[in-house]
Amino acid sequence: MGCAAAAPTLVCVKRVKQDEAEEWDETMPLPGDIIEGFAEKDGDDDDDDDASFVAVKGRSELSSQLGKMVQKVETIWVKVRRGDRTHKLRVRVVADKSYILHKKYTIRAARDDRHIAVLGDLTLEKCTTLQEMSRRIVNVAFRGFNRKEVKYDWKRKVDTYLPDQASTVVASILFMPFQGEYYIEATISRCMAWFSAAVSSGVPLVFVNIQTEQIVISEKTNQNGKEISRGGKQQNTSTSVELVQGIRLWFLPGVEQVLLEMIPEPGETRFGLDIKRTDEGFICVGEVTKGSAADRAGLQQLLDEANLTKHLLVISRLEGKSVMPSTVGSAGFIHCCDHDEIKDALASAIEGLDIIQLHIMARPNQTRPETPQAIAPETLRPPKPPL
Numbered sequence: 001m002g003c004a005a006a007a008p009t010l011v012c013v014k015r016v017k018q019d020e021a022e023e024w025d026e027t028m029p030l031p032g033d034i035i036e037g038f039a040e041k042d043g044d045d046d047d048d049d050d051a052s053f054v055a056v057k058g059r060s061e062l063s064s065q066l067g068k069m070v071q072k073v074e075t076i077w078v079k080v081r082r083g084d085r086t087h088k089l090r091v092r093v094v095a096d097k098s099y100i101l102h103k104k105y106t107i108r109a110a111r112d113d114r115h116i117a118v119l120g121d122l123t124l125e126k127c128t129t130l131q132e133m134s135r136r137i138v139n140v141a142f143r144g145f146n147r148k149e150v151k152y153d154w155k156r157k158v159d160t161y162l163p164d165q166a167s168t169v170v171a172s173i174l175f176m177p178f179q180g181e182y183y184i185e186a187t188i189s190r191c192m193a194w195f196s197a198a199v200s201s202g203v204p205l206v207f208v209n210i211q212t213e214q215i216v217i218s219e220k221t222n223q224n225g226k227e228i229s230r231g232g233k234q235q236n237t238s239t240s241v242e243l244v245q246g247i248r249l250w251f252l253p254g255v256e257q258v259l260l261e262m263i264p265e266p267g268e269t270r271f272g273l274d275i276k277r278t279d280e281g282f283i284c285v286g287e288v289t290k291g292s293a294a295d296r297a298g299l300q301q302l303l304d305e306a307n308l309t310k311h312l313l314v315i316s317r318l319e320g321k322s323v324m325p326s327t328v329g330s331a332g333f334i335h336c337c338d339h340d341e342i343k344d345a346l347a348s349a350i351e352g353l354d355i356i357q358l359h360i361m362a363r364p365n366q367t368r369p370e371t372p373q374a375i376a377p378e379t380l381r382p383p384k385p386p387l
Contacts, residue, residue, distance in 0.1 A: 008216060009121040011035045011056045017116040024138055028109040029089060029117040032130030033080040040069055040076055053079050059119050066093045066105035075110055082131055084212045124216050164259055170208060175247045176330040184212065187247045195249060198280040202312035204363035206252035213246045253316040253324065254361030262293040262356045271346050271356060273299055281325030281336030285313040302360060317359040318342060
């Protein structure tokens with residue numbers, strides 16, 4: 001059995017040789033900075049011409065390129081990524097004195113000779129950890145006060161303020177950019193088109209927010225440039241890594257998620273609900289059998305009300321597990337729950353007369369059946385002051 005493939009790496013600032021951390025600022029190379037490119041231009045011209053930046057592929061190659069520039073210009077510009085943003089920093093090229101036999105080059109802050117970056121090939125996870133450390137240090141330096149850790153009774157708070165722990169209140173879906181697409185606006189447009197289509201079809205979603213999200217895409221190739229399978233040989237292969245910007249859409253699955261229990265009775269062979277999937281990847285109830293476990297749970301009443309208002313009766317969770325779509329890939333396919341698998345889970349449960357719990361997305365002014373728990377954004381608001 002072959003060894004697992006190593007995680008792809010990025011050129012990153014591992015640490016800096018400036019011990020006075022309180023003197024760090026955001027114009028300097030900081031631990032965790034992912035170096036995406038460099039530009040051989042002097043002075044204070046930090047224009048937005050990304051075409052002048054040469055992409056960085058590895059630490060050794062970057063060191064070699066820096067060595068070619070050290071005698072030509074006094075300063076250069078490097079483009080670094082911190083979180084979901086890129087920054088352009090003016091830096092100086094210096095010799096890395098850690099290497100004696102083979103001369104290597106690195107960068108230091110333009111205005112502080114002590115602030116020298118130690119570069120390395122690190123995984124995205126390690127870069128992110130270092131970035132968080134740098135963010136805390138820089139923020140403390142600006143704020144002037146130290147931070148302390150305080151104990152928090154998470155179990156008691158969750159049990160008190162989120163009694164239905166299978167309902168996370170808020171949900172999200174990640175939209176990947178299409179292949180060859182480099183403008184975030186196109187991804188945002190598809191994201192909002194999906195949301196509008198879902199709401200228009202009758203899914204009671206409530207918009208919360210959208211945000212950019214950094215995604216690492218890696219591809220293994222052999223010497224001929226062809227992609228290889230996971231089971232292929234590892235010799236003479238290379239891994240290309242690309243950082244792309246996705247869009248994460250946050251939404252509420254209805255104004256609340258109502259928990260219902262379908263309790264079968266001896267002799268029943270079905271829970272009595274038929275399900276279907278919408279174009280946008282949501283699972284909804286299409287029909288309820290009269291007198292069935294689903295009917296006794298209140299699904300028929302909710303379905304009748306939904307039909308009157310041209311809404312869909314949408315299931316958000318089954319046995320605590322989300323059945324909502326999670327991702328839209330770079331090929332445009334929606335990654336959603338297989339409704340055939342849901343049918344198999346229901347069929348397996350009815351054989352043992354097991355109780356099935358499901359969450360329903362509630363719309364405004366909807367009847368709430370008698371249910372042990374329901375969690376909604378309204379319940380998370382501060383208490384009203386006494387009159």
